[in-house]
Amino acid sequence: MNIKVFCIIALLLSQILLYGQEIITPDKAVQLALENNYGIKLAKTDVEIAQNNASILNSGYLPTLTGNAGGTYNLDNTEAEFSDGRVTTLKGAESSRYSASLDLNYTLFDGLGRIYNYKQLKETEQLTEMQARETIENTIVQLFTIYYSVAELKENTNAINQTLSISKDRLVRSEYQFNYGQSTKLAVLNAEVDINNDSISLMNSQQQLKNFKRDLNLVLGNTLNEVFDVDTTVEFKNLYDKELLLEKAKANNISLLQIDKSIAINKLGVKSQISAYLPTIGLTGSYGWNKNNNNAASFVAVSTNTGLSGGLNLSWNLFDGGRTVTNVKNAKISLEANTIQKEQQLVTLERDFKNAWEDFQNKLNIYKLQEENIETARNNFERTEEKFKLGQATSIEFRQAQLNLLSAEFNKNQAKYLAKIAELQMLQISGELLNVDF
Incomplete structure (x- = not known):
């Protein structure tokens, strides 16, 4: 097959494979992560459990209804002496008893502990939802850290590929020049070494x-699928207001919100422990059926009873050895600890936000400088290339310009994606990560 035809076919096949790749955009990546990430799936199961725990079925407000049934069978040897002196002896006398009942129990009042416990379950449900949100936010940051690493490596690989192509052209030019006596064999050998180095870099990338x-x-x-591509487009269009973002951080930061929710839960916990000082009033009811088959020594051969019964009971734990007092004190201490933790978190949050803000601004400025730097490196390479073709620059100078351009492209790519990740981290601290378009 003609070499030109082979190259054309290979080029067409590579283009078909390239355009056949699925392009994963940032929005698509977030959607797939929310639906399929295993950590997020597990967080969702925790939310479902918390929702079940906070339902009316787990509140203690509903009564309990118990069904009971039983039966006994007796085989006795009985000797009965009557008042007139008669004595009757029974051997193998049979008797049996059967019973069935429905028993209802309902707590009318338990010192308000049930109310506070139920409210705690509702607050715990919301806390679990916040924990799930934190998992989602962390997963998104992790996702984009890897996503932009893929994008950076993709652009770096393309840059190395271009460098390799230039090195191959240089080898061809050096061989022509050597064949026509315009250069030495050393220029050819240098070009071959550079091609090998570029090939190794390309393979590693x-x-x-x-x-x-x-x-x-x-x-x-x-x-x-194994064959997919990512979108390397990165935009920095938003003009952020530092003070506004800081206020949003204090209002919406997920770590701070979880502490607030823990404080609310512990406040209810204190009230729940205090409720143990009050009495408990319960309602009981029962509907029962009993049947007795007595032996011959009894005056009644068979008796059957059915009926309703009901009642109220009161229980008041007047002194439990000091356990309730201890529980109340510990609950108040836990609440105080949560308050201290919130104060600490507020200070930490403000520091983290300022660090994240300045880190984003710094990386964004570095990216802008790297964009200018790559233009300088490109102009330098193009001029050096022209001089090299005219024989006014050595192969070493040409190679150095080539490596400078490649390094500038690497630095620009790295700066671009580091700035974007810094922006996402700043938004996460501000509680705004899930409110922006990716």
């Missing part, structure tokens, strides 16, 4: 890209 794609697929619940 391609392998890293495959590894990070597997990591990304794992975060997405292993839902992607």
Whole structure:
């Protein structure tokens, strides 16, 4: 087959494979993670359990209804002496008893402990939902850390590939020049060494890209085919107000919200412990059926009873050895500890926000400088390339310009994605991560 035809076919096949890849956009990645990430799935099961615990069926407000049934059988040897002196002896006298009942129990008043316990379950449900939100936020940050690593490696690989192509062109030019006596064999050997180095760099970059794609697929619940691509477009359009974001952080930061919810739960816990000082009043009711088959020594051969019964009972734990007093004191101490923890979290939050804000601004400025730097490196390479073709620059100078351009592209790619991740981390601290478009 003609070499030109072979190259054309290979180029077409590579283009078909490239355009056949599924492009995973940031929005698509977030959607897949929310649906398939294993950590998020587990967090959702915790929310479902908390919802079940906070239902009326687990509140203690409903009565209990118990069904009971039983039977006994006796085989006795009986000797009965009557008042007139007669004595009757029975051997193997049979008797049996059967019973069945429905028993109802309902707590009318338990010192208000039931009310506070039920409210605690509702608050715990909301706390579990906040914990699930924290899991989602952490997963999204983890997702984009890997996603942008894939994007960076993709752009780096393309840059290395371009560098390799330039090195191959240089080898061809060096061989022509050597064949026509315009350069030495050393220029050819240098070009071959550079091609080998570029090929090794390309192989390593391609392998890293495959590894990070597997990591990304794992975060997405292993839902992607092995062949997929990511969108390398990154935009910084939002103009953030520092003071406004800080206020949002104090109002919406998920760690701070969880502490607030823990304080609410512990306040109810104190009231629940105090309720143990009050009495408990309960209502009981029963409907029963009893049948007795007596032996011959009894005056009544068979008796059957059915009927309703009901009553009220009161229980008041006047002194339990000091356990309730201790529980109340410990509950109040736990509440005080939560209050201290909130004060600490507020100070920490303000520090973390300022660090995140300045880190984002710094990385964004670095990215802008790297964009300018790459233009300088590109202009320098193009001029050096022209001089090299005219024989006014050595292969070493050409290679150095080539490596400078490649390094500038690496630095620009890294700065771009580090700035984007810093932006996401700042939004997470502010509680705004789930309110923005990706």
